[in-house]
Amino acid sequence: MKHQVIVVGGGLAGLRAAVESAMLGADTAVLSLLYPVRSHSGAAQGGVNAALANMPECKDDTPAKHAYDTVKGSDFLADQDCAEILTSDAPVRIYELEHWGVPFSRTPEGRIAQRPFGGAGYPRTCYASDKTGLYILHTLNEQAVKHGIKVYNEWAVLSLARDGAMNHGLVAMNLQTGEIASFGADAVIIATGGAGRIFRRTSNAMQSTGYTLGMAYRAGVPLKDMEFVQFHPTTIIGTNILMTEGARGEGGYLVNNQGERFMSKYAPKAMELAPRDIVSRSIQIEINEGHGFPDGGGCVHLDLRHLGREKILERLPGIRDLAISFLGIDCIEKPVPIQPGQHFIMGGIDTDKDGATILPGVFAAGECASVSVHGANRLGGNSLLECVVMGQRAGAAAGNFVKAKSSAIQDAVLNDAVKKTSADVDALLKSDGKERLVTLRDTMAQTMTDNIGIFREEKPMADALATMRELRARFRDIGVDAKNRKFNLDLLRTIELGGMLDAAETIAAGALARKESRGAHSRLDFKTRDDANWMKHTLAHFTPDGARLEYESVVQTKWQPEERKY
Amino acid sequence: MTDSIKLSIYRRDPDLDTAPRYQTYEIQPEPGQTVLMALYHILDNVDKSIAFRASCRSAVCGSCGMHINGQNRLACETQLAPLGNEILIEPLPHLPVLKDLVVDMTAFWDKYEKVRPYLIAMKNPPEKERLQSPAQRKRIDEFIDCILCACCHSTCTLDAWSNDYLGPAALAKAYRFVADTRDEGGVERLKIVASEEGVFRCHTIFNCTEECPKKISPTFAIQEMKKKVLVAKFSGKM
Numbered sequence: 001m002k003h004q005v006i007v008v009g010g011g012l013a014g015l016r017a018a019v020e021s022a023m024l025g026a027d028t029a030v031l032s033l034l035y036p037v038r039s040h041s042g043a044a045q046g047g048v049n050a051a052l053a054n055m056p057e058c059k060d061d062t063p064a065k066h067a068y069d070t071v072k073g074s075d076f077l078a079d080q081d082c083a084e085i086l087t088s089d090a091p092v093r094i095y096e097l098e099h100w101g102v103p104f105s106r107t108p109e110g111r112i113a114q115r116p117f118g119g120a121g122y123p124r125t126c127y128a129s130d131k132t133g134l135y136i137l138h139t140l141n142e143q144a145v146k147h148g149i150k151v152y153n154e155w156a157v158l159s160l161a162r163d164g165a166m167n168h169g170l171v172a173m174n175l176q177t178g179e180i181a182s183f184g185a186d187a188v189i190i191a192t193g194g195a196g197r198i199f200r201r202t203s204n205a206m207q208s209t210g211y212t213l214g215m216a217y218r219a220g221v222p223l224k225d226m227e228f229v230q231f232h233p234t235t236i237i238g239t240n241i242l243m244t245e246g247a248r249g250e251g252g253y254l255v256n257n258q259g260e261r262f263m264s265k266y267a268p269k270a271m272e273l274a275p276r277d278i279v280s281r282s283i284q285i286e287i288n289e290g291h292g293f294p295d296g297g298g299c300v301h302l303d304l305r306h307l308g309r310e311k312i313l314e315r316l317p318g319i320r321d322l323a324i325s326f327l328g329i330d331c332i333e334k335p336v337p338i339q340p341g342q343h344f345i346m347g348g349i350d351t352d353k354d355g356a357t358i359l360p361g362v363f364a365a366g367e368c369a370s371v372s373v374h375g376a377n378r379l380g381g382n383s384l385l386e387c388v389v390m391g392q393r394a395g396a397a398a399g400n401f402v403k404a405k406s407s408a409i410q411d412a413v414l415n416d417a418v419k420k421t422s423a424d425v426d427a428l429l430k431s432d433g434k435e436r437l438v439t440l441r442d443t444m445a446q447t448m449t450d451n452i453g454i455f456r457e458e459k460p461m462a463d464a465l466a467t468m469r470e471l472r473a474r475f476r477d478i479g480v481d482a483k484n485r486k487f488n489l490d491l492l493r494t495i496e497l498g499g500m501l502d503a504a505e506t507i508a509a510g511a512l513a514r515k516e517s518r519g520a521h522s523r524l525d526f527k528t529r530d531d532a533n534w535m536k537h538t539l540a541h542f543t544p545d546g547a548r549l550e551y552e553s554v555v556q557t558k559w560q561p562e563e564r565k566y
Numbered sequence: 567m568t569d570s571i572k573l574s575i576y577r578r579d580p581d582l583d584t585a586p587r588y589q590t591y592e593i594q595p596e597p598g599q600t601v602l603m604a605l606y607h608i609l610d611n612v613d614k615s616i617a618f619r620a621s622c623r624s625a626v627c628g629s630c631g632m633h634i635n636g637q638n639r640l641a642c643e644t645q646l647a648p649l650g651n652e653i654l655i656e657p658l659p660h661l662p663v664l665k666d667l668v669v670d671m672t673a674f675w676d677k678y679e680k681v682r683p684y685l686i687a688m689k690n691p692p693e694k695e696r697l698q699s700p701a702q703r704k705r706i707d708e709f710i711d712c713i714l715c716a717c718c719h720s721t722c723t724l725d726a727w728s729n730d731y732l733g734p735a736a737l738a739k740a741y742r743f744v745a746d747t748r749d750e751g752g753v754e755r756l757k758i759v760a761s762e763e764g765v766f767r768c769h770t771i772f773n774c775t776e777e778c779p780k781k782i783s784p785t786f787a788i789q790e791m792k793k794k795v796l797v798a799k800f801s802g803k804m
């Protein structure tokens with residue numbers, strides 16, 4: 001199987017990239033672990049940012065103000081040229097989604113409705129009730145059907161096929177049959193989403209493992225800023241299913257066990273609509289100081305009752321259903337117990353502003369990539385935006401790359417790659433190794449949640465790094481119990497764990513090395529931001545002995561670092 | 567301590583087994599545990615060979631539609647507690663089984679593609695958004711919520727048996743565009759659903775409406791399109 005462009009992943013970034021490259025005339029296919037509409041983009045709720053100035057309160061909003069909010073929200077780690085691209089492309093991309101059929105909620109004048117979100121100076125978040133991601137995902141899937149894009153459904157990518165100079169395609173496994181095959185591609189775009197399952201408490205899907213970060217890393221592409229992990233302030237206790245930031249955007253309160261709106265202590269102006277890193281820390285402090293509720297290992301309340309039935313049913317019907325299904329609580333009548341949970345990773349596969357990596361023929365876009373537009377902390381509503389803006393740019397870059405490319409795909413490289421990867425899978429199936437998936441996976445996730453969570457310090461992080469390295473060593477002695485190749489979840493999950501351990505190690509190594517507090521990386525032993533020494537990106541390179549860290553300066557255009565006050 | 571419960575799960579690999587069998591697993595339920603959590607508990611700790619689909623575990627991705635105690639539901643949002651001490655878990659009925667709870671979705675997606683499931687716009691769009699009033703937008707509220715889980719497709723007495731009948735999911739998708747003021751597919755799309763294998767094939771049994779986890783009524787969508795087809799025919803547009 002050969003295509004000019006193969007997009008790995010069928011979520012928002014992947015589908016947007018595929019549509020762009022197909023529109024440029026490149027033979028494009030999508031290879032996805034899930035049917036594309038199953039992707040976790042569909043769980044995004046609150047909305048997508050663009051300075052459309054549609055509401056009476058935001059008539060003087062501009063892309064430049066959106067860029068400034070993004071850079072300040074990033075704690076001055078975002079590359080400012082990239083943040084400007086993100087925000088200036090935003091209106092075009094949102095209007096385009098509307099033209100393709102996304103059913104945005106509407107203002108009385110019939111324009112796209114916008115709501116306030118954290119860290120934003122204006123109501124800038126374009127929304128479709130509280131199911132914005134679902135509707136955009138389905139609309140992009142519809143566009144992929146319209147353009148006749150070939151989709152390889154339920155295929156797991158296993159490795160990239162590269163030689164010394166460039167990439168020639170990939171090797172993947174068909175879950176439905178167990179077949180392992182090579183796919184020639186002049187350009188591969190990795191758009192595989194988040195890595196939340198590296199942590200125990202996460203809002204992410206079961207399939208948001210991030211194992212492909214390990215795949216790219218082992219193929220020689222560095223991972224950038226992996227230590228910056230976002231903990232969403234409001235996830236349902238127990239399952240950590242997301243309660244959208246839109247709930248606070250619509251006026252919801254966070255309340256502790258004293259009945260206080262405690263955000264007045266931490267962000268007196270922005271209150272509940274401070275950026276996520278700040279709100280999550282505030283909640284955790286309340287819980288740690290005994291002002292939380294004991295449920296779910298510690299929580300506070302998200303109180304929406306004062307919004308009233310009508311507003312909740314119109315603007316927030318999805319999260320109401322979720323709280324009823326998973327907690328038996330109707331937010332019209334009772335507050336919802338919530339706690340911070342892993343939600344997003346700002347870091348990822350290192351790319352430039354067109355999604356290109358240092359390996360010719362490999363691009364990346366969306367959550368799995370790090371451009372960086374989010375720096376040390378992403379603003380709510382900027383991730384769906386990153387998916388459509390960077391998806392479009394990566395699709396265009398890949399489409400143009402294959403047009404200009406003079407060399408042919410090397411079959412010998414593909415054959416070697418499929419032989420080697422098949423042998424690895426055969427060996428795993430035949431292994432009499434003592435170690436098993438569940439023990440290693442649970443140790444990883446528990447350690448990452450306990451030791452590299454909202455608050456961090458030297459010793460626990462050093463322990464976590466040592467644990468990840470030990471788990472990596474133990475992984476070499478792993479075996480699988482299920483041997484039948486067809487829809488073998490034991491095999492798939494074991495393969496995924498290998499990549500997750502690589503990614504987890506880069507998170508631990510990057511976090512331990514960074515001796516400052518910035519955005520979501522908050523250290524008890526280095527409490528302030530240190531621009532003189534640490535206003536720089538971390539790049540983790542794979543070596544057999546563990547991650548080798550390098551640093552790269554942040555691109556500044558207009559804005560000098562300042563203290564973040566909200 | 568609560569009593570243990572028995573989950574009886576459909577097992578079959580058509581390459582190896584001539585007939586399905588039901589394997590029983592006994593577990594200690596935990597408060598708030600869902601059917602999907604129980605399946606993961608079994609996969610993690612008891613039987614690693616079991617196959618099922620799942621991802622978001624929050625009732626939005628549509629992966630985990632299955633037949634639970636005789637009803638099509640999403641495993642992720644179905645609590646164990648109300649289901650009693652003996653729970654029967656089977657794949658979506660009437661669909662070819664690939665393995666255990668994993669069914670072949672090919673026919674489902676083929677039908678989806680047949681209704682031209684995308685906004686059709688003849689005119690060039692304006693520079694900014696097309697205008698649509700909140701009331702106009704409200705008309706598609708119900709039908710944009712479809713997550714394509716195939717619960718309706720599997721329970722319809724015609725759909726899963728017939729490769730030709732478009733079925734409730736694809737027809738509800740078509741209606742999502744028919745009812746959208748921005749869509750200009752008009753008669754072209756109505757022609758697709760007015761075919762012998764379209765809306766007039768529906769026997770109005772309401773199985774789809776009854777078993778939709780998102781409380782959508784494909785039957786309503788089908789009836790509305792029947793009316794639109796008749797109006798188009800009588801007015802000479804079709």
